[in-house]
Amino acid sequence: MFPAPSDEVLSVRNLSIGFRTPGGILPAVQDVSFSVRRGETLALVGESGSGKSITSLGILRLTPPAPFCQVRGEVILRTPDGRAHDLLALPEPEMRSLRGDAMAMVFQEPMTSLNPVHTIGEQIAEAVRFHRGLGKRAALGRAAELLELVGIPNPHRRLSNYPHQLSGGMRQRAMIAMALSCEPSLLIADEPTTALDVTIQAQILELLQELQQKTRMAVIFITHNLGVVAEIADRVMVMYAGRVVEQAPVVPLFKAPRMPYTQGLLRSVPRLDWAGRRGEKLAAIPGNVPDALAPPSGCAFAPRCEHHRPGLCDAAVPPLEASGADHDVRCVRWSELLPEAAA
Amino acid sequence: MSALLEVRDLQRWFPVKGGILSGTRDHVKAVDGVSFDVRRGEVLSLVGESGSGKSTIGRTVLRLDTPTGGRIRFDGHDITDLTRAGMRPLRPRMQLVFQDPYASLNPRHTVEQIIAAPLEIHGARMNAAERRRRVEEALALVGLLPQHASRYPHEFSGGQRQRVGIARALITRPDFLIADEPVSALDVSIQAQVVNLLLELREQLGLTILFIAHDLAVVGHISDRIAVLYLGRLVELAETRSLFTRPRHPYTEALLSAAPIPDPTLKRQRIVLQGDIPSPLNPPSGCSFRTRCRYALPACSASRPPLREVAPGHFKACIRDDLVLAADAA
Amino acid sequence: MIPAQNPAAAAAPVLRAAPRRRLRNPALRRFCRHRLAVFGACAVTLLTLLCIAAPPLLPYSDTFIDIRARFTPPGGSSAHLLGTDQLGRDMLSRLLMAGRISLAVGFSAMLISMVIGVCVGLVAGYYRGVLGTVLMRFVDAMLCFPSIFLLLAVSAFIEPSVSSIILLIACTSWMEVARIVEGQIRALRERDFTLAAHAIGAGDARIMFRELLPNAVAPIVVAATLNVAHAILAESYISFLGYGIQPPTPSWGNMLDNAQTYLESAPWLAILPGAMIALAVTSFNFIGDGLRDALDPRMEGR
Numbered sequence: 001m002f003p004a005p006s007d008e009v010l011s012v013r014n015l016s017i018g019f020r021t022p023g024g025i026l027p028a029v030q031d032v033s034f035s036v037r038r039g040e041t042l043a044l045v046g047e048s049g050s051g052k053s054i055t056s057l058g059i060l061r062l063t064p065p066a067p068f069c070q071v072r073g074e075v076i077l078r079t080p081d082g083r084a085h086d087l088l089a090l091p092e093p094e095m096r097s098l099r100g101d102a103m104a105m106v107f108q109e110p111m112t113s114l115n116p117v118h119t120i121g122e123q124i125a126e127a128v129r130f131h132r133g134l135g136k137r138a139a140l141g142r143a144a145e146l147l148e149l150v151g152i153p154n155p156h157r158r159l160s161n162y163p164h165q166l167s168g169g170m171r172q173r174a175m176i177a178m179a180l181s182c183e184p185s186l187l188i189a190d191e192p193t194t195a196l197d198v199t200i201q202a203q204i205l206e207l208l209q210e211l212q213q214k215t216r217m218a219v220i221f222i223t224h225n226l227g228v229v230a231e232i233a234d235r236v237m238v239m240y241a242g243r244v245v246e247q248a249p250v251v252p253l254f255k256a257p258r259m260p261y262t263q264g265l266l267r268s269v270p271r272l273d274w275a276g277r278r279g280e281k282l283a284a285i286p287g288n289v290p291d292a293l294a295p296p297s298g299c300a301f302a303p304r305c306e307h308h309r310p311g312l313c314d315a316a317v318p319p320l321e322a323s324g325a326d327h328d329v330r331c332v333r334w335s336e337l338l339p340e341a342a343a
Numbered sequence: 344m345s346a347l348l349e350v351r352d353l354q355r356w357f358p359v360k361g362g363i364l365s366g367t368r369d370h371v372k373a374v375d376g377v378s379f380d381v382r383r384g385e386v387l388s389l390v391g392e393s394g395s396g397k398s399t400i401g402r403t404v405l406r407l408d409t410p411t412g413g414r415i416r417f418d419g420h421d422i423t424d425l426t427r428a429g430m431r432p433l434r435p436r437m438q439l440v441f442q443d444p445y446a447s448l449n450p451r452h453t454v455e456q457i458i459a460a461p462l463e464i465h466g467a468r469m470n471a472a473e474r475r476r477r478v479e480e481a482l483a484l485v486g487l488l489p490q491h492a493s494r495y496p497h498e499f500s501g502g503q504r505q506r507v508g509i510a511r512a513l514i515t516r517p518d519f520l521i522a523d524e525p526v527s528a529l530d531v532s533i534q535a536q537v538v539n540l541l542l543e544l545r546e547q548l549g550l551t552i553l554f555i556a557h558d559l560a561v562v563g564h565i566s567d568r569i570a571v572l573y574l575g576r577l578v579e580l581a582e583t584r585s586l587f588t589r590p591r592h593p594y595t596e597a598l599l600s601a602a603p604i605p606d607p608t609l610k611r612q613r614i615v616l617q618g619d620i621p622s623p624l625n626p627p628s629g630c631s632f633r634t635r636c637r638y639a640l641p642a643c644s645a646s647r648p649p650l651r652e653v654a655p656g657h658f659k660a661c662i663r664d665d666l667v668l669a670a671d672a673a
Numbered sequence: 674m675i676p677a678q679n680p681a682a683a684a685a686p687v688l689r690a691a692p693r694r695r696l697r698n699p700a701l702r703r704f705c706r707h708r709l710a711v712f713g714a715c716a717v718t719l720l721t722l723l724c725i726a727a728p729p730l731l732p733y734s735d736t737f738i739d740i741r742a743r744f745t746p747p748g749g750s751s752a753h754l755l756g757t758d759q760l761g762r763d764m765l766s767r768l769l770m771a772g773r774i775s776l777a778v779g780f781s782a783m784l785i786s787m788v789i790g791v792c793v794g795l796v797a798g799y800y801r802g803v804l805g806t807v808l809m810r811f812v813d814a815m816l817c818f819p820s821i822f823l824l825l826a827v828s829a830f831i832e833p834s835v836s837s838i839i840l841l842i843a844c845t846s847w848m849e850v851a852r853i854v855e856g857q858i859r860a861l862r863e864r865d866f867t868l869a870a871h872a873i874g875a876g877d878a879r880i881m882f883r884e885l886l887p888n889a890v891a892p893i894v895v896a897a898t899l900n901v902a903h904a905i906l907a908e909s910y911i912s913f914l915g916y917g918i919q920p921p922t923p924s925w926g927n928m929l930d931n932a933q934t935y936l937e938s939a940p941w942l943a944i945l946p947g948a949m950i951a952l953a954v955t956s957f958n959f960i961g962d963g964l965r966d967a968l969d970p971r972m973e974g975r
């Protein structure tokens with residue numbers, strides 16, 4: 001079924017981001033298109049350097065300024081009042097009022113995104129006052145509510161804590177509280193649990209899911225952990241060397257991946273429930289991620305791909321083809337390889 | 344099978360300054376009474392959350408740090424009180440692989456200098472050609488090419504650097520290897536390569552490995568036995584299969600339950616531990632897990648549960664034997 | 674598309690006209706982008722070469738007294754390009770001979786102070802503990818004492834000679850270096866590669882000199898250049914005040930001292946050595962700045 005446009009919170013079309021480096025233009029993100037609906041969690045997966053963070057920074061227009069970094073494409077954000085904002089064309093002041101209000105971001109390392117010289121309370125209240133024009137006391141009250149919402153015990157006492165006085169998990173909760181302060185329609189979480197221990201990761205994932213159910217916000221969740229993806233995603237977008245290589249709802253993606261890279265990735269992670277296969281070789285993907293400044297001529301995955309066909313795969317960059325309902329794949333041989341993937 | 348490494352009641356306390364006025368010194372009890380054996384030829388894993396004392400155990404066991412208490416025996420020799428000079432003859436036999444492939448290689452040295460350093464230090468008298476041959480041999484062992492020898496670490500990817508670190512550890516042909524989170528900093532597709540490499544090397548060289556990690560899936564894949572650490576103490580120690588199919592300590596159960604499994608159709612009843620790990624400065628009395636344990640009884644705070652054998656080869660430190668814990672990773 | 678253009682080239686039209694030959698060494702490339710540093714390097718090289726090679730080629734030696742040509746202003750005589758002093762000695766010749774002394778004092782004092790500073794910093798940073806604390810407290814105490822007073826006080830007591838001046842300057846200028854090295858070593862010894870060296874059984878000397886020191890080279894080299902500038906300036910001070918290099922051996926400092934009496938009648942006697950000091954000192958400072966950028970890879974994307 002085609003989604004009703006009003007349901008779509010964010011729609012990204014042909015987003016490309018290039019950095020100017022001494023070695024030439026570095027295409028960090030190329031021709032990325034996707035959309036996220038209300039209440040949906042889109043997971044962005046890929047190895048480090050595949051362009052996940054830069055994609056999200058591009059959406060928020062937080063990439064370095066123009067001569068060093070060029071952003072092209074179209075990013076449309078629909079706010080609950082029914083308006084559509086063309087983010088890449090918006091003047092900076094309007095953009096600023098959207099950031100932290102209609103869309104918010106949570107980072108991997110909360111310590112670097114929280115200001116160490118201000119208390120948690122001040123920082124959350126600041127965001128609320130800026131976007132909602134509340135008075136100081138009302139803003140602090142709201143901050144305490146938010147801390148309670150994200151499960152921080154003794155919220156009123158915690159308001160006067162400095163970031164370094166909180167544990168890693170608590171800081172991440174505080175970051176989430178700050179991001180949620182204005183009930184954003186879109187939350188971008190960039191590896192929010194990567195720096196945390198598994199038991200704390202489980203808490204944060206649970207919290208995010210709970211909050212999403214309450215607020216029906218759209219979430220873009222960036223991670224490289226496939227286990228986490230399976231846990232929280234509705235839809236998954238796999239990136240490799242700056243391009244989307246596969247996009248599908250979570251179950252088909254895990255059960256019937258079509259891009260050889262996705263298949264390799266899924267086979268290479270050991271699983272807890274593999275007790276019988278201990279000591280066996282893992283099906284590792286050979287080789288390394290290509291140099292972003294000198295990518296292979298055709299399919300970027302070709303040098304590591306077991307199905308690579310010379311002359312076919314390296315002729316041109318394969319297009320992102322629809323391979324079924326809501327399942328896109330960037331591989332020239334996907335249809336030939338189908339039976340094998342199903343087996 | 345005899346033990347290559349025996350650790351008894353190992354303690355490592357770090358003094359921290361108390362308040363300005365209080366003269367007493369507090370201690371971070373990073374490792375507080377840990378005992379285990381590593382048998383010849385086995386892979387024993389230490390798992391636990393960050394700050395549970397895994398790296399401290401690794402460093403202390405290699406005597407890169409001095410224990411506050413306890414004994415360490417390596418291949419029958421008591422190495423607890425050896426000086427640095429006294430340890431030197433043993434160093435070629437016990438080696439370390441680090442977590443961070445960026446920080447653990449000297450950026451100013453070529454790969455050859457890095458890998459050959461142990462040979463120089465241990466006075467292996469050899470000419471340049473012989474040295475070069477040994478370096479190339481070590482490079483080949485870890486799947487790198489001879490021409491890589493003259494490059495600098497920054498010219499390599501994370502996975503390749505980790506291979507260089509492993510080559511350095513292997514050039515003296517050690518029998519014991521401590522791998523401190525060797526794959527944690529690597530990308531998923533590269534992790535599998537390094538796990539495979541370690542498995543291969545173990546096979547090929549008959550290595551005994553103490554594998555330190557926090558990812559239970561990786562640990563489960565590579566180890567013969569697993570020791571679970573919480574706040575500087577062992578809470579459970581068992582054969583891998585036994586630990587995964589029938590965990591006996593509530594903390595292990597929670598860890599297994601929290602580890603995400605890459606299967607969206609698997610609907611699990613999650614046990615989500617509440618709260619944070621307590622500060623190692625003043626851990627809870629009695630069982631240190633009791634503040635987060637859902638099976639805690641008043642008796643749990645009375646005294647510290649000892650590590651007991653509850654089934655053949657299966658040890659746990661918990662007073663409750665009536666629990667049947669979820670083994671949802673069966 | 675983003676124009677593939679080097680920002681340095683945009684700022685320097687002269688460079689753009691030349692065929693773009695990329696320097697392979699990135700540090701050298703960064704240094705060359707720093708135009709003042711390149712100027713400094715050229716000036717210092719030229720000055721050093723002139724001081725070493727030129728005096729024998731000049732028509733008059735620095736000690737030749739041409740009593741009829743006293744107080745010739747610069748350009749006033751084709752024989753004395755930069756004029757003469759109150760005794761009719763050729764200024765150019767004297768400036769270059771003085772340059773030999775001043776530069777030699779600068780370089781030698783720098784070398785000695787670097788050796789002291791690096792060793793103290795290395796030991797203090799590596800051993801921390803009591804030894805490190807004592808050493809660094811000593812460094813702090815030395816730093817608190819205004820070095821110029823120390824220089825003057827001591828130089829008033831000793832027999833001034835080139836070597837004693839060198840030693841004196843070196844002894845009052847190693848502390849900054851020690852501080853820098855100590856800070857670097859203290860950070861480096863916490864890095865995993867130091868632990869890795871311990872794990873393979875490396876001794877202290879090997880760790881200090883083979884593992885740690887090479888990683889601290891960049892700030893040491895920068896400190897060394899700035900140290901030369903400092904030493905030249907210090908020599909000028911004490912010679913200017915009469916406690917330094919003693920006439921007839923010329924140095925830029927004692928030439929200035931000598932010029933005081935004739936400030937109004939023969940200003941070039943002061944201006945010329947002053948300009949040499951300024952040129953040398955600023956050149957070394959520029960080189961230091963350039964090296965700081967050049968040796969820091971963070972100054973470039975990759």
Ligand SMILES: Nc1ncnc2c1ncn2[C@@H]1O[C@H](COP(=O)(O)OP(=O)(O)O)[C@@H](O)[C@H]1O
Pocket residue numbers: 019020021026028046047048049050051052053054055064292974
């Ligand atoms: N400021 C920058 N200048 C140049 N290149 C950059 C910059 N930031 C990121 N990149 C490059 O962009 C690519 C994508 O990076 P990123 O989005 O951070 O990857 P990840 O998927 O790990 O989040 C990488 O190749 C990286 O080197």
Ligand SMILES: Nc1ncnc2c1ncn2[C@@H]1O[C@H](COP(=O)(O)OP(=O)(O)O)[C@@H](O)[C@H]1O
Pocket residue numbers: 357371372373391392393394395396397398399400623
């Ligand atoms: N040199 C040290 N000084 C003081 N405390 C330390 C030191 N090294 C480790 N610790 C403390 O000891 C505990 C265990 O640390 P570590 O062994 O690194 O844990 P892990 O490797 O399991 O993450 C932590 O609480 C840590 O803060």
Ligand code: SF4
Pocket residue numbers: 259260261299300301302303305306307308309312313318330331332333334
């Ligand atoms: S296009 Fe070719 S090389 Fe690329 S993934 Fe498909 S089969 Fe492999």
Ligand code: SF4
Pocket residue numbers: 592593594630631632633634636637638639640643648660661662663
């Ligand atoms: S001793 Fe008590 S608190 Fe500790 S793990 Fe067992 S049941 Fe839980």
Ligand SMILES: [Mg+2]
Pocket residue numbers: 052053054190
């Ligand atoms: Mg990222």
Ligand SMILES: [Mg+2]
Pocket residue numbers: 397398399524
């Ligand atoms: Mg550790």
